[in-house]
Amino acid sequence: MRATQSLTILCFIVTSFLGSQMARAQGCVAIRHFSSCVGTTLENNLLGAGDIQIGSNYRYFKSFRHFRGTEEEPDRVANETEVINHSHSWDFFLTYGVTDRLYASITIPTVINTRSSLYEHGRDERHTTFSRGLADIRVGMGYWVFDPVKHMNGNLALGLGLKLPTGSYNASDIFYNVGPEGSPQVRPVDQSIQPGDGGFGITVDFQFYQKIAERFFAYGGGFYLINPRETNGTRTFRETLSPILQNEAIMAVPDQFSLRAGVSHAFGANFSGSLGARYEGVPVKDLIGGNKGFRRPGNVLSIDPGIAFMKNNFSLNLNVPFAVRRERPQSVTDKETEEMTGEPRNGDAAFADYLINVGISYRFGSKKVKVDPELMDEFKN
Structure with missing residues (x-):
């Protein structure tokens, strides 16, 4: 088997598990859309010097199941008082091979979100708010710890990135029955459908793979978004729902994380x-x-099946993770309110049952990565 074919097999086997890395966040009101700047497909990141990978990832979810802690509140759906979010997001990315081990990437995300609720519109009528546009751009670099040419059976990549506050974090729409004498009023939309969060962030990222049998690889990956900014100044109007929610009047700029592992x-x-x-x-x-x-x-544990198609320089993948455990833990403001009132307090959040991730990419190669001939037998059919 030729060297280039061996590299293609390696990329192909592992593409399916990292294919949705650009759109990782499980659909949930608690967890906004975010993707790591360098956590794209393995095939994207195994580049020779001067190689370029371009592509796009699409994500959709509908969140509507409400949880407090790990307990679902099924009466919200039964009584038709649930909050329903529909989220569509597209990430457009470009990855450049600086060397055979070092790569740089930029991700330009866009979103279209809707949110249907009763409680935000006077509690008697259901209305929908809307947001769309550019989200927070990410740039970063990644590095394969071991030489991919000599370590095709397993490797580890580490990444570091920067999130820019390019998305709107005070997008507004019309809210009904909340103004003077029940009139409509323009207000910022809920935090969960804001395109951006208003903060400069730092991402740390990793991904690894390890051959465990012929055509079988174990994989793992994850990222953590560090958001040093505490609040972004955007008003939530939650204090108008109840005086005890005064500590929730301004939106926070929270951290976010994701971890994945499995077999391909x-x-x-x-x-x-x-x-x-x-x-x-x-x-x-x-x-x-x-x-x-x-x-x-909030946090979500999901089972994550995926399938990928790859031919020559083109790749297409689909992942449909579905939730098996959802939790909305007690927040800092929940604890403050509980201490102040002496009454138990744990806010709720709406989660999705599943999300859909679809990715497509194309690679422009300036040269083929050379593979040690001694490794050829490892990838023969």
Whole structure:
């Protein structure tokens, strides 16, 4: 088998599990859309010097199931009082091979979001608010710890990136029955559908793969977004719902994280599949900076099946993670309110049952990566 074919097989086998890395966040009111700047497909990141990979990833979810802690509140759906978010997001990315081990990437995300609720419109009528536009751009670099040419059976990549506050974090729409004498009023939309969060952020990223059998690879990856800014100044109007929510009057700029692991397998010349788990969410407290302002902390554990198609320089992948555990833990403001009133307090959040991630990419190669002939036997059919 030729060297270039061996590299293609390696990229192909693992493409299916990292194919949705650009759109990782499980659909959830608690967890806004975010993707790591360098956590694209393995095939994207195994580049020779001067190679360029371009592509796009699409994500959709509908969140509507309400949870407090890990307990679902099914009466919200039964009584038709649930909050329903529809989220569409497109990430457009470009990755450049600086060397065979070092790569740089830029991700330009866009979103279209809708949010239907009763409580935001006087509680008697259901109305929908809307947001769209550019989200927060990410730039970053990644580095393969081991030489990909000599370590095709396993490797580890580490990444570091910067999130720019390019998305609107005070997008507004019309809210009904909330103004003077029940008139409509223009207000910022809910935090969950704001295109941006208003803060400069730092991302740390990793991904790894390890061959475990012929055409079988174990994989893993994840990122953590550090958002040092505490609040962004955008008013939530939550204090108008109840005086005890005064500490939630301004939106926070929270951290976010995601972890994935599983197994990938090549089924033939052009198709591969993967099965794994992912755990992602918004923490109760940030690593750096304060924790004032309103946030909905939450986390989701999902089973994550995927399938990928790859031919020559073109790749297409689909992942449909579905939730098996959802949690909306007690926030900092929940605890403050509980201490102040002496009454238990744990806000809720609406989560999705599943999300859809679709990715497509094309690679422009300036040269082919050379593979050590001693490794050829490892990738023969």
